[in-house]
Amino acid sequence: MKKKKRGLTLEQKEGLQGYIFILPWLFGLVAFTAGPLLFSLAASFTNYNITSRMDFIGFDNYIRMFSSDSLFWISLGNTLYFVVFSVPLTTIGAVLISVLMNQKVPGMRVFRTIYYLPAVLSGVGVYLLWMQLLSPNTGLVNTILSWVGIQGPAWLFDPNWTKPAIIFMSLWKVGGSMLLYLASMQGVPQSLYEAAEIDGANPFRRFWHITLPMITPIIFFDVVTSTIGGFQVFQEAYVMTESGEGGPANSLVFFNLHMWNKAFVAFDMGYAMGMSWILFIIVFILTFINLKLAPRWVHYEGGK
Amino acid sequence: MKIKEAVLALVLMAVLFLAACSTDAGEETAGTNADEGNDSGDVIELDFWTFWGSETRKPVIDKIIEDFNNSQDEIRVKHTHLPWGDIWTKNLAAVAAGDPPDVIINDINTVKQRAVNNQVENITEYLDEGMESEFYPELWNAAVYEDDIYAVPFNTDTRIFFWNKDMFEAAGLDPEQPPATWAELEEYAELLDDEDGGRYHTIGFLPNYGISQDIWMMNATGQGFWDFETSEPTLESDKAVEALNWARDFESRYGLNVIQGFEADFGNQQANPFVAGKLAMAIHTPTGMYTQLRDYGEDINFGVAPFPEMEEGNGHTTWGGGFVAEVPYGAENPEASVEFIKYLTGPEAQEYWAVMNFDNVANVEGAEAAAQSDELSEKGQEVYQLAIDNMDNTILTPYPVEAPDMMSLINPELEKFRLGDQSAEQALENAQSAVEDLAGN
Structure with a gap:
């Protein structure tokens, strides 16, 4: 065996090659993700306005946020409202629908397709569709409600109903996470159900004691990602309210919308960057709590 | 073998990337050259x-x-x-x-x-x-x-008054005589309403269709919301209070349900109620309204006039x-x-x-x-x-540099007033102090 001069072992060589392969992405991560991230942290302590100003002002932005910007608190409240309702509702909704979709009934594929379809459609077209559906007089939702004698609210025009309307809309799109639950439900060993059936467990108990624990890893994943997604709610409010101003009586001013306005309407970029860091800290803490609570209820097969 | 293929793929990618970059540059130089070729200077x-x-x-x-x-x-x-x-x-x-x-x-x-x-x-x-x-x-x-x-x-752009002459005639009004003041506007609107058991076939006039409360305030006071001389917001005034109350009282005749339903059906410029013959009088931009009437409303017989005055002599102030x-x-x-x-x-x-x-x-x-x-x-x-x-x-109401995003503080206060959550005085007072705070920072 001849020893090479460069003296790299196979392992080192493979390691090096591995790095060469991921180099473009590594470069991207440093230059386009980490760079701007650190820049925004630094700029949040300045009065940066993109074009002409960048003076260090210490914690002024943060002080202003908490002491004199009333819209900051309103926007934070609206966003929390959305997260608190939409995350549990969409999770429960997705689990229930995937249980239904997991039954062995002829034509099930058609139903699965129908329920998944809304997840394929996205963007402004869907919001415009919902604006029509939610129209107080002529919309389909209120028309159906009127058949059963309920006078529907004005949805997107009544400050008390704007957020429920948006949450309602997010429920329509549970098809995406339904797919995850469905996949994990089909991975639950049949033998468990058979054993339970022999022991005389009814369908509800089988769901509660077998299905649910077995899909907790996916529930956990879904809760974490939809919480993060919930805090980033922006498009709905931007598209579905007149000129993106945040709906009647500020009821749809979400955190990101207020941030966007501060950044691109008032050019107060330093302030907006500070806001984004506050949002980051909130999401970080919630995710951390989630991760700490996870061992109490998430059941990993193989005991990890 | 596998590594060779992968390296080859990487090289290919790099070549493609560079090629993509260079075509751009190539085109640009070619373009300039051609121009320089045409003209000596x-x-x-x-x-x-x-x-x-x-x-x-x-x-x-x-x-x-x-x-x-x-x-x-x-x-x-x-x-x-x-x-x-x-x-x-x-x-x-x-x-x-x-x-x-x-x-x-x-x-x-x-x-x-x-x-x-x-x-x-x-x-x-x-x-x-x-x-x-x-x-x-x-x-x-x-x-x-x-x-x-x-x-x-x-x-x-500007905002002018449009009225449907045929509807005026049907309601027994002079089709060539538009309302000159707010009082007349209200009086005519009542005559033009066509209601049947709570459902409106035609609405005479809606103060918040096509424009919003802020323009009624400007029409009353003759000025915008910011004084560029003294660098202060100018929201609080008796005339502005009167304008807000007038517009809301006007709306209350129809009720919030009718108005919100109407806004949803005809808001966001999806359809124009005046062109559709559902609204007898409207305030709108000439460009937006006339082009729609020209293209889709051939049978609408309409007239145009300046914005009605709050009362005679107060001025036809409108906004653009x-x-x-x-x-x-x-x-x-x-x-x-x-x-x-x-x-x-x-x-x-x-x-x-x-x-x-x-x-x-x-x-x-x-x-x-x-x-x-x-x-x-x-x-x-x-x-x-x-x-x-x-x-x-x-x-015009250019945004003051001291408070560029002031409307995001004013509009919600006006909306809360319109929804009945606070009085007009309160709304303007809140808006005034919120804008002062914003400008002070």
Whole structure:
């Protein structure tokens, strides 16, 4: 065996090659993700306005946020409202629908397709569709409600109903996470159900004691990602309210919308960057709590 | 073997990437070379950004650019169309990166703000003396910051009163006599309502369709929400309170359900109730309303008049916005850019734009020529003439640099009032102090 001069072992060589392969992405991560991230942290302590100003002002932005910007608190409240309702509702909704979709009934594929379809459609077209559906007089939702004698609210025009309307809309799109639950439900060993059936467990108990624990890893994943997604709610409010101003009586001013306005309407970029860091800290803490609570209820097969 | 293939793939990718980059550069040099070949002198190329990409507007602006390019051989303008939602943020990024377009169409209300933040070039020195007199003064003033000129107004809009003559006749009103005051407006509206057990077939008038409460306040007080002399918000006044209460009382006759339903069906410009014959009187921009009536409302027999007065002698004050042509900060050749802007805002190009788009333009001579144009129908001339006459009643409300986002604090207070959560006095007091806080920071 001849020893090479460069003296790299196979392992080192493979390691090096591995790095060469991921180099473009590594470069991207440093230059386009980490760079701007650190820049925004630094700029949040300045009065940066993109074009002409960048003076260090210490914690002024943060002080202003908490002491004199009333819209900051309103926007934070609206966003929390959305997260608190939409995350549990969409999770429960997705689990229930995937249980239904997991039954062995002829034509099930058609139903699965129908329920998944809304997840394929996205963007402004869907919001415009919902604006029509939610129209107080002529919309389909209120028309159906009127058949059963309920006078529907004005949805997107009544400050008390704007957020429920948006949450309602997010429920329509549970098809995406339904797919995850469905996949994990089909991975639950049949033998468990058979054993339970022999022991005389009814369908509800089988769901509660077998299905649910077995899909907790996916529930956990879904809760974490939809919480993060919930805090980033922006498009709905931007598209579905007149000129993106945040709906009647500020009821749809979400955190990101207020941030966007501060950044691109008032050019107060330093302030907006500070806001984004506050949002980051909130999401970080919630995710951390989630991760700490996870061992109490998430059941990993193989005991990890 | 596998590694070899992977390396090959990587190399291929790199080659493709480089090739993609170099085609761009190649095209650019080729373009410049060709131009230099045509003309012996140095041709200045200008990149002109607009958001006019629609079938109706793009050909018009392209024709104006072509005419300019043919009129001289020193400057060649290239039109870049960017979507409405992107253009100004892209411009901002380009200015920050030091590589902006040469000319851009931007919002007239935010010129001062861009001037303060070094986003736009001061073009005072390139403009001719007395150019100011060619434009409507409200528009021109919006482009001035601390005695320096940062932009030239391009187009604008105003709000005028439309009424359906056939409905007037059916309701026993004189079809040639529009309401002159708010009181008359209310009286006529009641006669024009066509209601059947809580469902309205026709609504006489809605104060918040097409415009909103802030314009009623301006019509009452004759001024905007900010005093540029003293740098203070001017929200609180008795007349403003009266205007808010009047508009809300007017609406309360129909009830919130009818109004909100109406807004949802006809809001967001999805359909126009006046054109559909569901609304007997409306306040709207001449451009927006007339073009729809012309194209989809042939059988609507309508008249136009200035905004009704609060009471006789109070004035027909109404509100407008608009767009300017400006040179982004750091553009390479501001003098050439301004040359093009002068053409763009000159009488010839302005008349062409005005006639083709039925749009209010900023150049007085261009606007007046458009009103006489044979290209317009008789009705079109009548509406356009009123639109330009109405410029005397039209005020602009540029955003103050101290509180550029003040409307985001004012509107919610007004909405809370409209929904009955607070009195008009309270709403204006809250708005006034919120804006003062914002400006104080």
